[in-house]
Amino acid sequence: MLHDLLVDLKLDKFTCYMHLETTAIESACGEIDVGMLEDILRKYTSAEDMFLQPCLHGTNQNIKIMVDMGKALKSPDTALDVYNKIKEKEPLYYRCLVEVFKVWLKKTAKRSSAEAIAAGVEEVCITDLKEQLNVPCEAPV
Numbered sequence: 001m002l003h004d005l006l007v008d009l010k011l012d013k014f015t016c017y018m019h020l021e022t023t024a025i026e027s028a029c030g031e032i033d034v035g036m037l038e039d040i041l042r043k044y045t046s047a048e049d050m051f052l053q054p055c056l057h058g059t060n061q062n063i064k065i066m067v068d069m070g071k072a073l074k075s076p077d078t079a080l081d082v083y084n085k086i087k088e089k090e091p092l093y094y095r096c097l098v099e100v101f102k103v104w105l106k107k108t109a110k111r112s113s114a115e116a117i118a119a120g121v122e123e124v125c126i127t128d129l130k131e132q133l134n135v136p137c138e139a140p141v
Contacts, residue, residue: 001047002093008040009096025096029103037104038073044097045070062094069101079105 006012009028014020029037045066065085072079083105086098 001044005040005044005093005096008036008043009100011096020092020095022095022099025099026103029099032100032103034104034107037100037107040100041070041073041097041104044093062091066094066097069097072101076108079108 003012006014009025009032011020011025011028014024032040065082068078068082068085072082083102086101
């Protein structure tokens with residue numbers, strides 16, 4: 001599973017995974033679009049094999065957080081709570097999924113903000129703007 005994850009993140013070209021830096025993982029995730037990030041999170045946080053190989057994936061707490069990352073896709077309101085539980089310097093599989101989750105959260109937060117602004121702009125009528133611009137001015141005396 002770790003190898004498949006690294007292939008999906010395009011990090012399989014590194015020869016020594018033990019020294020793979022978080023910045024390299026973050027950069028690789030930054031190149032991936034939101035849809036693919038979601039697919040990666042769904043695929044690797046719900047795999048039953050994840051529970052059979054705890055030494056590869058870290059502590060039980062890390063496994064629970066990975067499951068929570070997958071659930072956050074369905075309930076974005078909980079995404080910040082999951083993000084706050086994440087710790088650095090963990091096994092590579094966990095670190096990769098953490099970076100995927102962080103980048104997904106950043107990209108979807110920006111998109112959500114832009115969508116909210118666009119929705120608000122659609123509600124404003126052009127005539128409303130004209131009325132706001134035609135405010136009578138009083139000449140100074």
